[in-house]
Amino acid sequence: MSLGRIVLTGIKLFLIVVVTSYFKFLIPEMRYDFGPKEPIKIESLEQLTEARLSRDVFASVRGKPDFTKAATFSKHGVRYTYFLLEEYGPKLVVRTPEQVSEEWTDIEFHVGRLRPYERMPFDRSVRAGFRTHHDIGIPEDAFFLGRDDVPRASGWSVGALIFASVLWCVLFYFFFIHSRVVAARKARAEKRLPLSED
Secondary structure (H helix, E strand, O other): OOHHHHHHHHHHHHHHHHHHHHHHHHHHHHHHHOOOOOOEEEOOHHHOOOOOOOOOEEEEEEOOEEEEEEEEEEEOOEEEEEEEEOOOEEEEEEEEOOOOOHHHHHOOEEEEEEEEHHHOOOHHHHHHHHHHHHOOOOOOOOEEEEOOOOOOOOHHHHHHHHHHHHHHHHHHHHHHHHHHHHHHHHHHHHHHOOOOOO
């Protein structure tokens, strides 16, 4: 096999892997968006277990906000506040895009998308921020609650999944099947040609 053919095959495999990676993001998003609309109730630290929360869930978490250890970050032009709840400590990080105030201290329940902390966007940056500004280490088995994220069916997510599926099939066909189909047709055509007379 020539070097050029090896490079071309590598590029094809890379593109297939890139498109396949979209499914790793899109499928969990759709499972959450089309999942239960009634939040599960979390009322204690003991209920935050990996066994029960192996995937993203819509949850209502009971706890009192602790804004003395809050951190603020900006993402895509939106300013988010990350804070802890007194009952959970660094075991649970809560995010909100809303402007927090003293009135928030009266809030008892926080509703949103609950997931393992490691699956939170920008988890390393937020972890570093808490360590730098508050000397708080977020444990590896911590969880994250996005108050701004509720399950909602989205035409964009459905369309993106359909597009990714069609693109994957098209790429796979043209990269690995099309040339064989053409070669098979050519071979059949050559067999049908009459033998030339000398």
